[in-house]
Amino acid sequence: MKTRATITIDPKLHARAKRLAQQRQTSVSGLFEQFLKSQPENGASAVDQMIGSASLRHLDPDDVRGRALAEKYLKS
Numbered sequence: 001m002k003t004r005a006t007i008t009i010d011p012k013l014h015a016r017a018k019r020l021a022q023q024r025q026t027s028v029s030g031l032f033e034q035f036l037k038s039q040p041e042n043g044a045s046a047v048d049q050m051i052g053s054a055s056l057r058h059l060d061p062d063d064v065r066g067r068a069l070a071e072k073y074l075k076s
Contacts, residue, residue: 007032014028017031017032051073052074054073054074055074
């Protein structure tokens with residue numbers, strides 16, 4: 001069962017939400033629900049979530065700069 005919620009937004013933003021909802025073949029409520037579901041539970045931003053997700057295919061042990069960058073930007 002869903003719960004009804006009332007929000008107050010600028011009329012121009014409401015019109016924009018209605019157009020976007022129509023383009024996505026959903027309701028304004030559905031649009032807000034999709035948005036909220038796409039947000040992480042822990043409050044981490046998209047950038048925070050991506051930190052440490054990259055890895056190097058090959059790190060030359062003699063490459064001092066590469067090692068320093070890997071230590072700074074990559075989580076093990």
